[in-house]
Amino acid sequence: xxxxxxxxxxxxxxxxxxxxxxxxxxxxxxxxxxxxxxxxxxxxxxxxxxxxxxxxxxxxxxxxxxxxxxxxxxxxxxxxxxxxxxxxxxxxxxxxxxxxxxxxxxxxxxxxxxxxxxxxxxxxxxxxxxxxxxxx
Numbered sequence: 001x002x003x004x005x006x007x008x009x010x011x012x013x014x015x016x017x018x019x020x021x022x023x024x025x026x027x028x029x030x031x032x033x034x035x036x037x038x039x040x041x042x043x044x045x046x047x048x049x050x051x052x053x054x055x056x057x058x059x060x061x062x063x064x065x066x067x068x069x070x071x072x073x074x075x076x077x078x079x080x081x082x083x084x085x086x087x088x089x090x091x092x093x094x095x096x097x098x099x100x101x102x103x104x105x106x107x108x109x110x111x112x113x114x115x116x117x118x119x120x121x122x123x124x125x126x127x128x129x130x131x132x133x134x135x136x
Contacts, residue, residue: 003079003086009052010089010131011038013060013067015096018113019132021122022059025109030083035112035122037131048072048090056094061103067094073134078127087126093135 013020021035040055042048049072056062073091080087096102104111114122116136119129 003084005086005088007042007048007088008039008090009042009048009055009092010036010128011052011056011092011094012132012135013038013056013062013094013096013102014070015099015113017115019116019119020060020096020102021112021114021119021124022104022108023110023112024125025107028107031125033123034125036125036128039125042090049092052090052092052094059105059107061105062096062098062101066098066101067096069093070095071135073131076127076131076134080126089127089131091131091134 022038024031024034024036026032038055038059040051042051053064056067070093076089076091078087078089116132119132
């Protein structure tokens with residue numbers, strides 16, 4: 001059976017040498033309760049970068065003037081046998097200028113600033129640490 005491919009963005013927001021992890025709520029489609037970056041499906045007609053900005057605005061309330069692109073990483077393929085899906089992840093890293101403006105939406109229940117080396121200590125969405133390595 002062919003795996004369904006989905007193109008997504010994962011955005012790491014950084015401030016003061018820490019990166020932001022968000023805990024996915026029970027109301028999202030997949031990976032409920034797991035830690036992730038700001039992420040979402042790339043919608044038709046959007047470039048990955050445009051989608052990244054849109055997801056950041058929706059999930060944190062930060063606009064273009066509140067963030068700066070640091071790096072766009074190489075694509076990462078993540079195969080999840082359990083749900084029969086292949087994720088094609090576009091990783092991004094943005095510097096946050098005004099972290100006090102962050103307000104998370106319904107997709108997440110909590111947020112945490114962590115040292116990037118600590119990613120492995122969290123129960124994250126698949127291959128989050130590898131996505132980070134592509135933009136580190």
